[in-house]
Amino acid sequence: MFLRAVPPEDSEIDLRFIAMCRRRIFSSFKIFLNRFLSRNKFRKKIRLNMGRSVEVGNLARGRSFRTIPTDDVSEIEIFPTIFEELRCGVRNLLPVRKVFWRKYIKMSRPSMIVMLIVDTSNSAKSFLYAMSILITKFFATYMDNRSKVGMVVIENGRASIKFSPTRNRKLVFGEIARLNPGGYTPLDNALQLAKTELRRSMKIDSSLMPMIFLVSDCYPEPLPQYTGDAYDTETYKKVRATADEIARLKIPVVVIDSSNPARKIEPHLPGRRLAKYIAKRTGGVFIPLPTNRIRVSKVAPEMIYKSISNVKLNKSSTRNEGM
Numbered sequence: 001m002f003l004r005a006v007p008p009e010d011s012e013i014d015l016r017f018i019a020m021c022r023r024r025i026f027s028s029f030k031i032f033l034n035r036f037l038s039r040n041k042f043r044k045k046i047r048l049n050m051g052r053s054v055e056v057g058n059l060a061r062g063r064s065f066r067t068i069p070t071d072d073v074s075e076i077e078i079f080p081t082i083f084e085e086l087r088c089g090v091r092n093l094l095p096v097r098k099v100f101w102r103k104y105i106k107m108s109r110p111s112m113i114v115m116l117i118v119d120t121s122n123s124a125k126s127f128l129y130a131m132s133i134l135i136t137k138f139f140a141t142y143m144d145n146r147s148k149v150g151m152v153v154i155e156n157g158r159a160s161i162k163f164s165p166t167r168n169r170k171l172v173f174g175e176i177a178r179l180n181p182g183g184y185t186p187l188d189n190a191l192q193l194a195k196t197e198l199r200r201s202m203k204i205d206s207s208l209m210p211m212i213f214l215v216s217d218c219y220p221e222p223l224p225q226y227t228g229d230a231y232d233t234e235t236y237k238k239v240r241a242t243a244d245e246i247a248r249l250k251i252p253v254v255v256i257d258s259s260n261p262a263r264k265i266e267p268h269l270p271g272r273r274l275a276k277y278i279a280k281r282t283g284g285v286f287i288p289l290p291t292n293r294i295r296v297s298k299v300a301p302e303m304i305y306k307s308i309s310n311v312k313l314n315k316s317s318t319r320n321e322g323m
Contacts, residue, residue: 070103111146113208115194119216120179132176159190184221188238212253218275231270252284
């Protein structure tokens, strides 16, 4: 096979560039053949040719290697670039326009340390079982095996640490469905416990990215006697102050709420306003979930992943899948 790669019009013709393209043609051709022989062989061949210089991205599902656009001539992969031209209906393949340049990217899953805050007050009876399925499926699909999970439980009107961060996820997730709802919601104490436990665990292993998952409708209790808006009471102010402390530590909070109030009254509900404040203040996200159990187990994990994929974390540690 004799192919001649032509550099872009703006750059000078360089013999080294042409020689490099020829080497990449034959290298890519070998990878292309191996792709149809075995998926595992295809992965190994890419590792052999790409080495450690391949960029790392987030893996949700699918292949361990993908192609993405590139602006660097030295990173161009010939066959992915040609396939992109053909896919877009280009007839004159040479010279290759910059918009079609492609390179391989090596995918990975994030390594995280997550504290779950599970609200088992009377208001949480309807979604505890569905939530256990959701959390289990989400971590199994999108998180790295190094990720640790701990749990703070609001039970019988008290917040307590049920599990410190551990890699034994089955132990943690299996406990969610067995919790007994009842009592009120000391949300401030639960956030304080999660924050303290995360700080302690991060000192032990600072390579993991911290995050808090708050599974609650965010109605803190007990409330003092008040007139006017409950959002302005001392109980709500304490929760907002704790959220400010967590924000200073750069720990995002993902608030998961399945209460689903009517749209007309939603902006006026103090719990919904508090949930959105916590998520926005800490740099996390607020995720309202459907109450239907089937939809929660099928749709919600991907919904959560899409929501938190843009969350800015204060660590950049990832562990390559299958390397």
